[in-house]
Amino acid sequence: MIPRTAPRSAAEALAAALSAEYAAIWAYGPIGVRLSDTARTAARAAEAAHRARRDALILQLSSGGGQVPADRAGYALPYPVADRASALKLAIEIEERTAGFWRAALPHTTGADRNRALAALTDCALRATRWRRTAGVTPLTVPFPGRPA
Numbered sequence: 140m141i142p143r144t145a146p147r148s149a150a151e152a153l154a155a156a157l158s159a160e161y162a163a164i165w166a167y168g169p170i171g172v173r174l175s176d177t178a179r180t181a182a183r184a185a186e187a188a189h190r191a192r193r194d195a196l197i198l199q200l201s202s203g204g205g206q207v208p209a210d211r212a213g214y215a216l217p218y219p220v221a222d223r224a225s226a227l228k229l230a231i232e233i234e235e236r237t238a239g240f241w242r243a244a245l246p247h248t249t250g251a252d253r254n255r256a257l258a259a260l261t262d263c264a265l266r267a268t269r270w271r272r273t274a275g276v277t278p279l280t281v282p283f284p285g286r287p288a
Contacts, residue, residue: 145243149252150205152244153196156259159240160193161210166233169216173226178273182230185266189237192259227274234267235285242285260285 146152167186174182200207220226241260248256264284271279 146247149244149247149249150200150203152240152247152256153200153252154206154208156237156240156244156256157193157196157200158208159237160189160196161208162214163189163233163237164193165211165214166216166229169220170226170230170233173220173223175223178223178227181269181273182226185230185234188262188266195255224274227270227276230270231267231274231276234263234270235281238263238267238285239287240285 146155164186167182167189171179171182171186197207216229217232218225218229220229238260241256241263244256245253245260261284264281267281267284268279271277
C-alpha cells in the first residue's frame with residue numbers, strides 16, 4: 140500500500156493519503172480483536188486518530204472542490220490476523236504504510252497542508268515505534284519513516 144506512483148499535485152497526494160487512512164481504520168478492526176488490555180486500548184486510540192485525520196481530510200478536500208475518493212467496502216489484509224503476534228505485526232505495517240502516503244504528500248504541499256502532512260507522518264512513525272516496542276521488535280525505530288526499505 141505504499142504509493143506506487145508519485146502524486147502530481149497536492150490534491151492528488153492528499154486524496155491518496157485519505158485512501159491510506161480508510162485502509163488503516165479498516166485494519167484496526169481485526170487488529171483490536173486480537174489484542175487485550177493496554178494494547179487493545181492503544182489500538183482503539185490509533186483507530187480514533189486515523190478516523191479524525193480521515194474526517195479532516197474529507198472536509199478539506201470537499202470544501203476545496205477536490206475529488207474525495209470513496210472508501211471501499213473492505214480491504215484485503217496481507218496475511219491472516221489470527222493471534223496477538225500477527226495483530227501487532229499488522230499494526231506496525233499499517234502505520235508504516237500510512238506514513239508512506241504522508242511522506243509522499245510532503246513535496247507536493249505547502250503551508251498548513253505541509254504541516255498537517257508532516258504531523259501525520261510523525262504521528263504514524265511514533266505509533267509504529269510504540270507497536271514495535273509492544274511486539275518486542277528491534278530496532279524500535281527506522282531511519283526514514285515512510286520511506287520504503
